[in-house]
Amino acid sequence: MTTPTRDRADDRRRRPVHDTDATSGSGSAPGPDAPLLSVRDLHVHFRRGKEILRAVDGVSFDLHAGRALAVVGESGSGKTVTARSLLRLLPRNARIADGQVWFNHAAGSRDGDQHANRGDRPGGRGRRDRGAAGPRDLLRLGEREMRRVRGRNIGMVFQNAMEAMNPTLTLERQLTEHLLWHGICGKAEARDRAVRALGDVGIPEPERRIRTYPFQLSGGMRQRAMIAMAMLTQPALLIADEPTTAVDVTVQRQILDLLVEVKNRGTGIVMITHDLGVARYFCDDVVVMYAGRVVERASTPDLLDTPRHPYSVGLLGSCVEIGDRGRALAPIQGAPPDLARRPQGCAFHPRCGMAEAPRCLTDQPLLPLGGDGSGGTGGREAACWKVVPDA
Ligand SMILES: Nc1ncnc2c1ncn2[C@@H]1O[C@H](COP(=O)(O)OP(=O)(O)OP(=O)(O)O)[C@@H](O)[C@H]1O
Numbered sequence: 001m002t003t004p005t006r007d008r009a010d011d012r013r014r015r016p017v018h019d020t021d022a023t024s025g026s027g028s029a030p031g032p033d034a035p036l037l038s039v040r041d042l043h044v045h046f047r048r049g050k051e052i053l054r055a056v057d058g059v060s061f062d063l064h065a066g067r068a069l070a071v072v073g074e075s076g077s078g079k080t081v082t083a084r085s086l087l088r089l090l091p092r093n094a095r096i097a098d099g100q101v102w103f104n105h106a107a108g109s110r111d112g113d114q115h116a117n118r119g120d121r122p123g124g125r126g127r128r129d130r131g132a133a134g135p136r137d138l139l140r141l142g143e144r145e146m147r148r149v150r151g152r153n154i155g156m157v158f159q160n161a162m163e164a165m166n167p168t169l170t171l172e173r174q175l176t177e178h179l180l181w182h183g184i185c186g187k188a189e190a191r192d193r194a195v196r197a198l199g200d201v202g203i204p205e206p207e208r209r210i211r212t213y214p215f216q217l218s219g220g221m222r223q224r225a226m227i228a229m230a231m232l233t234q235p236a237l238l239i240a241d242e243p244t245t246a247v248d249v250t251v252q253r254q255i256l257d258l259l260v261e262v263k264n265r266g267t268g269i270v271m272i273t274h275d276l277g278v279a280r281y282f283c284d285d286v287v288v289m290y291a292g293r294v295v296e297r298a299s300t301p302d303l304l305d306t307p308r309h310p311y312s313v314g315l316l317g318s319c320v321e322i323g324d325r326g327r328a329l330a331p332i333q334g335a336p337p338d339l340a341r342r343p344q345g346c347a348f349h350p351r352c353g354m355a356e357a358p359r360c361l362t363d364q365p366l367l368p369l370g371g372d373g374s375g376g377t378g379g380r381e382a383a384c385w386k387v388v389p390d391a
């Protein structure tokens with residue numbers, strides 16, 4: 001998680017990414033029973049010379065408290081940019097061009113965030129937690145308010161652990177400052193909590209390790225320290241970008257079991273992963289991204305056992321899962337498109353064995369299309385002209 005110290009430095013460097021001219025503010029706010037997170041028609045652009053690269057191009061999905069959503073897709077499909085947009089932590093050349101990110105903290109705090117609305121925060125300095133006031137569009141919050149949401153109500157595990165940590169500060173300083181800055185507890189308790197958090201993610205001898213600097217840790221250990229930091233404040237929402245890629249399988253299992261506990265306490269989790277085994281073990285629903293768009297949404301068993309979109313079929317065909325011995329891998333032919341020159345029609349058509357002229361080559365299939373139109377939780381949708389909607 002970005003530490004407060006790092007946050008301040010970032011602020012000086014970071015240009016505001018939110019385009020106040022974004023037009024999608026026109027969508028009405030969801031009611032108090034809305035999902036914990038509701039992403040609506042999110043568009044993120046990068047400038048490349050005179051070209052606009054549409055890294056995220058109309059992404060929508062919902063996440064309910066106590067559930068985990070896997071975001072899968074090939075490298076470059078826009079998973080990280082989507083995740084970072086939720087917290088408005090994008091590179092300087094990125095621009096959120098449109099969309100809404102409704103965060104309904106109250107949905108998570110019913111049973112999840114044990115700090116919300118409690119008067120037992122000795123380090124609280126009277127700072128009110130305004131997170132429980134109903135759904136708020138994170139793309140339209142002021143930067144000060146956004147900084148309160150980041151790290152406290154929403155934790156993020158970054159794809160690159162070093163990016164989230166300050167190399168010049170010990171873990172003790174970073175973890176305790178994180179708690180103190182967000183007013184979670186007082187100084188004495190902060191250290192205890194920090195040590196416990198490191199122990200929870202399987203860091204051996206946490207009392208000793210807490211005095212080390214990030215660069216003194218192995219990659220896997222750093223990854224675990226970052227997960228500990230992201231979960232310190234018991235956020236209502238955790239965004240985890242490939243949280244287990246840098247760790248070995250035993251630690252991976254330990255981390256996943258910990259995340260299961262976190263989820264069972266009511267935290268909603270967005271999990272970006274290349275590992276479909278991780279999705280199967282841990283996630284309730286899956287969204288599949290291709291070239292900056294969601295092409296299929298379904299419950300995890302539906303998606304992994306009976307994928308409908310030809311791209312999802314190809315993605316599963318090119319992945320190895322435990323128990324797959326003997327199954328021939330069938331990688332998807334070709335490469336994803338240049339996002340500044342997306343093909344007309346279905347962006348997947350140059351690689352799709354089922355593509356049919358003229359429709360696939362001229363008309364873009366958009367969700368909801370194939371499936372029952374109800375998306376993730378229980379239902380399914382696929383952005384493909386050839387997937388027939390359920391009766
Ligand atoms: N800083 C940047 N400048 C320009 N373009 C970028 C930048 N970061 C990302 N992109 C573009 O956005 C697209 C999506 O990138 P993103 O990092 O979200 O992919 P990803 O799905 O997370 O891939 P991976 O699985 O490799 O992590 C990339 O294809 C790239 O073209």
Ligand code: SF4
Binds near residue numbers: 311
């Ligand atoms: S819309 Fe056409 S090209 Fe696209 S995935 Fe479906 S069949 Fe293939």
Ligand SMILES: [Mg+2]
Binds near residue numbers: 079080081159241
């Ligand atoms: Mg990524």
